[in-house]
Amino acid sequence: MSKIRLGILGGGADSLIGILHRVAANMFDHYEITGGAFDIDFEKSKNFGEKLGLDQDRIYKDIDAMIEAESNLPKDKRIQVVSVLTPNFLHFPMAKQLLENGFHVICEKPLTTTYEEAKILKAIREKTGSIFAVTYTYTGYPMVRQMKKMIAEGVIGKIHKVDIQYYQGWINSLIHDKEKRSNTWRLDPEKSGISCCIGDIGTHAFNMAEFLTGTRIDKVLADLNYLYEDNPMDIDGTVLVRYSDNAKGVIRASQIATGEENNFCVKIYGDKGGLKWEQENPNYLYHLTEDKPLQTLKPGHAYNSDFSLEGTKLPPGHPEGIFDSMGNIYLGIANAIKNHTKFEGAYPDLEEGVRGMMFIEKTVDSHKKGNVWVNLND
Structure with a gap:
């Protein structure tokens, strides 16, 4: 080959x-x-x-x-x-x-x-x-792809609530020391852009919110935390998001969540059920309904979608992780280069990167205008 x-x-x-x-x-x-x-x-x-x-x-x-x-x-x-x-x-x-x-x-x-x-x-x-x-x-994880497929097939019904959290604590070692926070590129707007937390991890949450639902977010309202007056970039924030009048959600991102490692948690609720997934335990997708016990779906089983199974490299019960997730994205890119694309969303494309930059700027704009709703589409 x-x-x-x-x-x-x-x-x-x-x-x-x-x-x-x-x-x-x-x-x-x-x-x-x-x-x-x-x-x-x-x-x-x-x-x-x-x-x-x-x-x-x-x-x-x-x-x-x-x-x-x-x-x-x-x-x-x-x-x-x-x-x-x-x-x-x-x-x-x-x-x-x-x-x-x-x-x-x-x-x-x-x-x-x-x-x-x-x-x-x-x-x-x-x-x-x-x-x-x-x-x-994170869009490359098999169970995230299974989650996307289930939502598209209407398993949880019409979506009305999206709750995505991405908590880390790594910047605590820098942010509380004036000299350190002044000398890291992550907190330098010339090198990092206008946002640290939202630009780094909040954009993952935003991308996931649109990737899984297949629907674009229409408006955002943000409240960001800079912690110190001499710090020019956010290191924590909460963003209310609105898909429509009846579908709303929240993105919570923090790099000062003391003790947290890489706590990326996705919860999406519809009128027929809900789905939950956690990056630190990526092999478990939880399906919630009101009339049945909690279901736990795991990668590698025949009950999963072809999109999920294409990126599953090990038999059930063998943990897969972030290397596998990125590997699945590289696989999607390779198939696109060779004109063999099989699945929608096989890799995040340029349009998703552009949407991510719009989200970052509109979020900062919402905060600076006094925590007001800002349209997310041109």
């Missing part, structure tokens, strides 16, 4: 996200990591590339060198798709340059640092026709 030639920008030796993407890319044997620029320090980048066993000539100083060299190679040799795993402020210029030079793109979220930048990428992609994925990782 001819493998897709993958390039990587960022994600070097000390990067957690780099490990996640590399494992995911190798999971279904669709990709071959061909080259990249892994670190701003070229020596570190070369050392890391050698560790990966790459051809020394395909380890590049920067994106400019990579694009120039790869574009001069025969079409059947050059890198086809590039994963952008850099800090937020580099996403837009790198993705733009890649699109303009004919590459497919896989980009970490948030897509850009502004909604305007996201719309520019969308316009370029519409001209080039390139595959463009934004890695909202």
